[in-house]
Amino acid sequence: MGAYSDIVALLDSWLLHLAAERKSAQTLKTYGDGVRAFLRWCEAEDRPPVLDRPTVNAFVSALLDHGAQASTARSRQLALRRFSAWLADEGEVDTDPLLTLRPPKLDHKVVQELDDDQLRALIKACKGNDLRDRRDEAIVRLMAETGVRAGEVVGMSVADIDLKRCEVVVRRGKGGRGRTVPIGPHAARAVDRYVRARRTHRLAQTPALWLGDRGKGFTYDGLYVALRHRAERAGIPNFHPHVLRHTAAGRWLAAGGSEGGLMAIAGWSRRDMIDRYTRATSERRAAEEARRLSLGDL
Known part of the structure; x- marks a missing residue:
């Protein structure tokens, strides 16, 4: 995995960084869950957990193919993009390979209001x-x-x-x-x-x-x-x-x-x-x- 060989430890460091920025507990949970879901998928698919466009796109496609809501897939992908950007900012990788990755389109759900x-x-x-x-x-x-x-x-x-x-x-x-x-x-x-x-x-x-x-x-x-x-x-x-x-x-x-x-x-x-x-x-x-x-x- 190269620069990502210690990805679990880097995840803990990222969450510590977010906590220092006073991100909410819900944000920390959402981002952490997104990266951990990616790691579980990589393990199940016997793929190295590399944060590059092909791997992340395959992960998102798998989520959607297995019935995940578009909003869930978007949230998971956002967590990976933010994590990748932090790795680049911290010098853990040379560049951010997910910098221009576009988020999946959301379905325009209509939430019924209570009368x-x-x-x-x-x-x-x-x-x-x-x-x-x-x-x-x-x-x-x-x-x-x-x-x-x-x-x-x-x-x-x-x-x-x-x-x-x-x-x-x-x-x-x-x-x-x-x-x-x-x-x-x-x-x-x-x-x-x-x-x-x-x-x-x-x-x-x-x-x-x-x-x-x-x-x-x-x-x-x-x-x-x-x-x-x-x-x-x-x-x-x-x-x-x-x-x-x-x-x-x-x-x-x-x-x-x-x-x-x-x-x-x-x-x-x-x-x-x-x-x-x-x-x-x-x-x-x-x-x-x-x-x-x-x-x-x-």
Whole structure:
């Protein structure tokens, strides 16, 4: 393998470098998983794990041939491209052979947003007086109103909540960009109820805002399991927490909110993200707008 003979050790060094750059835990996991998947494939195929275009292209093709989503293949390839670029920057290889490698095209998936009835049913499925009930309702209301990412929610601390101002602070959004997000009185009340219930938790003195049951902390996986359970109780099929981000974006525009405001609230820096996140309901909003405009009334 030449310069790549110690690729496993180099992977550990790269992840250490990313941690020093304050990349999120989810980013570290995604990149690490991508490179490790490549190494497993090379071993299974009895191929040397060389980061060159033919080998990486064959790896990506194998992923797609075995039914992987295009987004998964793109994520795996991105991890390898970033790893290869770091190896070149660190002088571990002379040049980056993946520098001009193009990512696989993504399928334009349409993620269905929750309608108002489904959203009410999801909130109702969280009703109760124990800590889990109050936590899950607060999270659902927060995500459905503001569109904050699941990872951003999990990373919140108690200090990030200002209920007097009805604001939450996202300290480290995607790309390291933080922002302050306003919340309405219903979400603020739900968060307040949770915070008061949180006082009896074994980890009440720790900084993390969201805590798990049975005296545990609260991770992304914990959020996924908790909200998936609530969605099942509400009769909502194929639920994923990311649906709430799509729902928040669609509801914002449907209520007459500006695109610039949505970008600021959601933490987006590119205009095309609006189209990506609201594609499922764009035609319906356009039809409603056309009826309001009544351009045929001559």
